[in-house]
Amino acid sequence: MADSIVELAAGSEIAEQIRPKSFSYIAFQQFIRNERAILGVIVLLLLVLAAIFAEQIAPYDPYKTNYANVKQPPSAAHFIGTDELGRDSFSRLIYGARISLVIGFLVSAVSTTIGVVLGAASGYFGGAIDMIIMRVVDVMMAFPLLVLAIALVAVFGPSQDNMMLALICVIWIWPARLVRGMVLSLRETEFIVGAKALGATETTIIFRHILPNVFPIVVVQASFLVAEAILAAAALSYLGLGAQPPTAEWGSMLSNAKELMRILPVMSIAPGLAIMVTVLANNFIGDALRDALDPTLRR
Numbered sequence: 001m002a003d004s005i006v007e008l009a010a011g012s013e014i015a016e017q018i019r020p021k022s023f024s025y026i027a028f029q030q031f032i033r034n035e036r037a038i039l040g041v042i043v044l045l046l047l048v049l050a051a052i053f054a055e056q057i058a059p060y061d062p063y064k065t066n067y068a069n070v071k072q073p074p075s076a077a078h079f080i081g082t083d084e085l086g087r088d089s090f091s092r093l094i095y096g097a098r099i100s101l102v103i104g105f106l107v108s109a110v111s112t113t114i115g116v117v118l119g120a121a122s123g124y125f126g127g128a129i130d131m132i133i134m135r136v137v138d139v140m141m142a143f144p145l146l147v148l149a150i151a152l153v154a155v156f157g158p159s160q161d162n163m164m165l166a167l168i169c170v171i172w173i174w175p176a177r178l179v180r181g182m183v184l185s186l187r188e189t190e191f192i193v194g195a196k197a198l199g200a201t202e203t204t205i206i207f208r209h210i211l212p213n214v215f216p217i218v219v220v221q222a223s224f225l226v227a228e229a230i231l232a233a234a235a236l237s238y239l240g241l242g243a244q245p246p247t248a249e250w251g252s253m254l255s256n257a258k259e260l261m262r263i264l265p266v267m268s269i270a271p272g273l274a275i276m277v278t279v280l281a282n283n284f285i286g287d288a289l290r291d292a293l294d295p296t297l298r299r
Contacts, residue, residue, distance in 0.1 A: 001085050001257075013182060016198075019251070027293050028291040028292070030292040031288050031291075031292040034287075035060055036287065036288065037242070037284055037285055037287075037288030037289075038092055038130045039281070039284060040280070040282065040283075040284030040285040040288070041281075041285060043088070043280075044285065047277075047278060047281070048101060050097050050169075051094075051097045051102075052096035052098075052100055052103050054094045054095050054097070055130055055290075057094055058088075058090070058091035058094045058095060059091060060078075060086065060087075060088035060090075060091045061091065062087060062088065062091040062095045063087065063246050063248070065086050065087055065088065066082070066085075066086035066087070067085070068086065069082045069086040069265070070082065070083075070084060070086045071083070071084060071085075071264060073264060073266075074266055078090065080266050081266060081267060083256060083257070083259070083260075083267065084256065084259075085286065086175045086286060089253070089267055089270065090270075091247040091248075092253060093248075093250075093270055093271060093274060095248040096248045096249050096253060096274065097274065099160070099247065099248065099249045099252050100233065100274075100278065101230075101278075103160075103163075103164055103167075103229060103230045104226040104230040104233070104282075105162055106164065107167045107168055107171060108171075108222050108223075108225040108226040108228075109167065109222070110168050111172040111174075111175065111229075112172075112218060112222040112225060113223060114168070114173045115171075115173065115174065115175030115179060116175055116177035116179070116211070116218055117178040118133050118172070118176045119177065119178065119179030119183065120131075120180075120206055122134060122176070123180040123183030123187065123296070124183050124187055124202070124205075124210065127239060128198075129168075130180075134175065134180070137176060137177055140170060140173050141173060145171070145228075146232060146235055147161075148166075148170045149166045149167055149170050149237070150236065150238060150241060152166035152284075153166045153241040153242075154163075154237060154241070158240060158241045158242070159242075159243075159244060160242055160243040160244070160247065160249075163236050163241060163242040163243070166236075167236075169258070171228065171232075174221065174225065175218060175221050175222070175225070178217065179212045179214055179218065179222055182213055182214050182217065183210055186213055187210065191209065192209060195209055215299070217293070219293070220222075220286055220289045220290045220293060223246050223282060223285050223286035223289055224283065224286045226282045227279040227286070230275065230279060231279055233249075233251060234249075234251030234254070234275050236249060236251065237249050237252040237255065238251040238252070238255045239250075243274065250271040250272075250274055250275050251268075253270075253271040253273075254271050254272060257271070276298060
């Protein structure tokens with residue numbers, strides 16, 4: 001009896017070892033083995049927590065002016081000094097994380113959703129739909145992203161919401177082009193042809209058979225678009241086309257600090273460093289996701 005139990009246990013262990021692991025499990029294991037990915041996740045998590053709990057972390061009201069403390073250097077009371085209106089720059093930096101992260105994630109999510117829908121429709125149905133969507137994409141790709149965004153904000157009017165709308169209008173083309181190419185290669189595969197032969201509707205084929213196979217690459221693209229949106233938003237705010245005063249946003253903080261570069265360089269260094277660290281963290285995560293979700297790149 002005891003021997004039988006031992007044999008059963010040993011057999012269970014062997015079966016567990018030879019059981020094929022799921023794609024998601026293998027991808028997760030690959031991801032957590034990437035040191036840069038873990039660093040990126042930690043940094044991004046800290047930034048998200050700082051944005052959520054900005055009221056508790058910030059030592060001062062970021063919008064309260066104090067003309068008795070104008071242009072103060074870093075001190076124990078003000079970690080990175082005060083700006084031209086006497087506002088605490090460290091508090092504004094923390095609140096700026098909230099604005100920049102919301103812009104990055106929201107623009108990426110909406111742009112990716114639009115791009116996936118239009119790209120899938122273009123690649124699967126072809127014909128006039130494909131021609132119209134792709135000609136729009138080709139025209140928009142002929143111009144630099146930032147130039148198009150500036151033109152759209154000039155039409156809509158400078159504001160944070162209009163800036164986000166302009167970025168969505170120009171960023172969706174990248175996921176649309178990516179998804180279209182993948183759908184074109186998938187729609188003629190055997191399992192799609194088999195699904196059609198079995199009477200599956202086009203909606204079922206797109207949402208149950210094609211998009212799940214596109215999803216991993218879309219996730220990677222979306223992670224990179226977060227960094228792209230944060231950079232573009234900071235550039236537009238620096239030019240005065242994004243978040244308007246007195247909103248605490250990293251790009252506008254850089255713009256306000258350019259006149260203080262010689263006497264208070266930390267005022268420019270702090271928001272610039274915040275943008276760089278956030279973008280690097282997102283890029284680290286995106287690179288790791290690409291390696292984990294692409295079987296040909298796994299180590």
